[in-house]
Amino acid sequence: MIYQQINLAQFIESEYPRRPESMESLVTGLLPHRPILAAAANHCASYSKTPSLLIFHALPARSGHRLPIAGALVLFAVFFLFIRQRRRWKRLSNNSQAYRCPPIIDIPEEEMFTHPQEAYELALLKHGPVIGVQRKGRLEYIVDEELTKEVLANDHDFSFEHGTARILNLWFLIPLSKGRFFKNLHTMVAGGIIPRMDKLVDQIFPTFKNRAKEMIDESQLSGKGVDLFAHVHRCIAEAMLIVALGKHNVNDLNLQVTEETAHAIAVMTGIYQNTSPFARTYPTLWKVVTWVRLVWEVIIFKYFWVIVPIIWKETRSRKYRPLHTCTSDELEEEERHDEPLVHYIARMYTDDQGHVSILSTLWVSTLVLAFIFASVHQTTAVAVWVVFELSKRKEYIPAIREELSVVADSIDNNGIQRLSYEALRRSTTLDSFIREVFRTKGDTLSVIRATTHDIPLGEHIIPKDSLICPLTSLTHRSRRIYGKGATEFDPRRWAEGPASSTVGQGYLPFGFGRWACPGRILAVTEIKMIILALLATSTPEIEGGKYTVADPLNVTSVPPLGRLLLRQIKSKSELVHR
Numbered sequence: 001m002i003y004q005q006i007n008l009a010q011f012i013e014s015e016y017p018r019r020p021e022s023m024e025s026l027v028t029g030l031l032p033h034r035p036i037l038a039a040a041a042n043h044c045a046s047y048s049k050t051p052s053l054l055i056f057h058a059l060p061a062r063s064g065h066r067l068p069i070a071g072a073l074v075l076f077a078v079f080f081l082f083i084r085q086r087r088r089w090k091r092l093s094n095n096s097q098a099y100r101c102p103p104i105i106d107i108p109e110e111e112m113f114t115h116p117q118e119a120y121e122l123a124l125l126k127h128g129p130v131i132g133v134q135r136k137g138r139l140e141y142i143v144d145e146e147l148t149k150e151v152l153a154n155d156h157d158f159s160f161e162h163g164t165a166r167i168l169n170l171w172f173l174i175p176l177s178k179g180r181f182f183k184n185l186h187t188m189v190a191g192g193i194i195p196r197m198d199k200l201v202d203q204i205f206p207t208f209k210n211r212a213k214e215m216i217d218e219s220q221l222s223g224k225g226v227d228l229f230a231h232v233h234r235c236i237a238e239a240m241l242i243v244a245l246g247k248h249n250v251n252d253l254n255l256q257v258t259e260e261t262a263h264a265i266a267v268m269t270g271i272y273q274n275t276s277p278f279a280r281t282y283p284t285l286w287k288v289v290t291w292v293r294l295v296w297e298v299i300i301f302k303y304f305w306v307i308v309p310i311i312w313k314e315t316r317s318r319k320y321r322p323l324h325t326c327t328s329d330e331l332e333e334e335e336r337h338d339e340p341l342v343h344y345i346a347r348m349y350t351d352d353q354g355h356v357s358i359l360s361t362l363w364v365s366t367l368v369l370a371f372i373f374a375s376v377h378q379t380t381a382v383a384v385w386v387v388f389e390l391s392k393r394k395e396y397i398p399a400i401r402e403e404l405s406v407v408a409d410s411i412d413n414n415g416i417q418r419l420s421y422e423a424l425r426r427s428t429t430l431d432s433f434i435r436e437v438f439r440t441k442g443d444t445l446s447v448i449r450a451t452t453h454d455i456p457l458g459e460h461i462i463p464k465d466s467l468i469c470p471l472t473s474l475t476h477r478s479r480r481i482y483g484k485g486a487t488e489f490d491p492r493r494w495a496e497g498p499a500s501s502t503v504g505q506g507y508l509p510f511g512f513g514r515w516a517c518p519g520r521i522l523a524v525t526e527i528k529m530i531i532l533a534l535l536a537t538s539t540p541e542i543e544g545g546k547y548t549v550a551d552p553l554n555v556t557s558v559p560p561l562g563r564l565l566l567r568q569i570k571s572k573s574e575l576v577h578r
């Protein structure tokens with residue numbers, strides 16, 4: 001109180017200098033020459049601790065000419081009350097925000113991991129359109145079809161980068177790269193790969209042809225089914241090694257390390273976490289143990305030991321023209337030499353003298369690592385889905401084979417068609433089949449965002465830094481979008497397009513919005529190469545007639561289980577009829 005009075009005194013003194021008449025005041029006391037203040041001090045001390053009372057008691061009996069001072073005090077009091085009231089309103093509004101948080105629904109673990117689609121759909125139907133659900137020790141908000149577009153397309157409020165980095169256990173890369181990790185990846189794929197698809201297909205198609213022959217031979221010789229995932233994983237790892245570092249760097253050791261690295265990162269990002277009871281029950285302990293083991297065993301002792309020296313040599317043994325200063329003619333000249341991706345990335349980080357610093361070389365190595373993971377694992381898993389579905393739905397094979405003979409550029413001595421990127425683009429029957437498999441394979445929580453602040457969504461408020469996922473199955477099987485036959489498998493619905501790599505509101509296998517997968521054209525092209533190389537000389541069949549879905553909550557990244565029999569085709573007429 002004394003503190004308030006003294007401040008008040010200073011204020012009044014500065015605003016209202018002494019006047020002779022104020023000496024006539026009735027009040028005496030602490031500050032005899034400043035009567036108003038003295039009155040205020042006395043009354044305030046004895047009656048009240050609030051400035052409003054202080055003002056009334058401070059008014060002198062003859063106050064006509066001192067009204068401005070009283071006015072200032074009234075204003076001060078009103079201001080003080082306003083602040084107090086605002087605090088109260090804020091508290092109330094916080095309570096109502098808590099009330100407006102979406103309902104938190106308990107989905108039993110058993111249902112969540114074995115029938116996720118039904119469990120989440122039922123919960124949304126009952127409590128939607130947005131619900132909170134605890135999974136693997138963290139709270140996620142799930143939205144229905146109506147809110148999906150808003151969540152995926154509004155990057156300002158729902159951040160792709162923070163959501164994806166957190167769910168993949170890669171959150172530390174955001175501050176490490178000053179927020180540029182995903183942007184760098186995007187530039188690398190969108191600039192270094194997609195414009196060069198023609199050249200890349202010519203470089204990697206022989207790998208697909210050879211690996212398909214190996215698979216068919218193995219199945220023929222053993223009379224048994226092959227492990228399709230293992231074969232395709234090796235095939236795509238080899239193709240991506242050619243793309244990333246050039247054909248001259250492909251050998252058994254480098255290929256093995258590339259495969260192991262892709263697998264290690266897949267494990268570290270939690271792709272197989274749903275299928276391990278230990279990882280589901282003790283997610284933090286699982287993370288620590290897995291990361292320490294794999295960073296040590298694979299990333300440091302294999303990737304850094306074997307692949308990083310190659311990147312070091314490629315980037316530091318020559319000069320590069322910085323990407324932003326390259327004309328399109330100069331880029332074409334590089335391409336004539338089948339420039340590997342690592343050269344393109346090096347040009348993203350070259351200084352004005354054309355050198356890539358040691359620190360930048362380490363960052364280039366990190367981006368190559370991310371490229372290996374992004375391009376190998378998921379494409380392999382989805383390729384297995386498409387081949388298994390085709391083996392189950394044999395009636396589609398003749399039309400795809402026929403199309404192959406129409407679009408192929410030429411046929412080699414083994415009866416295998418040569419396929420250019422353009423030929424693969426023209427294979428629209430196969431493309432429709434792929435798109436329909438992508439739509440119906442049962443994606444659930446396949447894309448994620450994180451809220452950048454408290455965000456009103458529907459009738460609720462989603463708190464800042466929350467993870468939020470659309471339930472993709474609702475969109476993919478939406479009657480509003482696909483009509484009555486939404487749940488039926490029918491590739492003919494895509495006969496007139498769009499292509500399987502085209503994203504849209506009703507089609508989310510590659511995400512949606514600004515961050516939709518930049519590698520989707522490469523992914524679909526690779527899947528087409530695998531299927532056509534197999535169909536050229538064999539007919540696929542699943543051993544036992546069926547496959548098993550390994551992780552219904554993560555079908556895009558965890559491949560279905562089963563073994564593939566490949567029956568070689570001997571005659572031309574067989575090719576048409578089988």
Ligand code: HEM
Nearest residue numbers: 185186374375378379382447510511512515516517519523
């Ligand atoms: C069938 C295989 C693939 C599937 C199903 C797939 C799916 C996805 C999805 C769902 C996203 C997130 C999009 C979003 O949240 O809106 C994504 C992002 C991404 N994908 Fe793919 N992807 C595949 C293959 C590839 C390949 C082959 C590459 C590299 C060449 C690649 C590179 C990336 C990158 C770099 C991102 C991060 C987004 C960005 O930087 O713009 N993906 N992918």
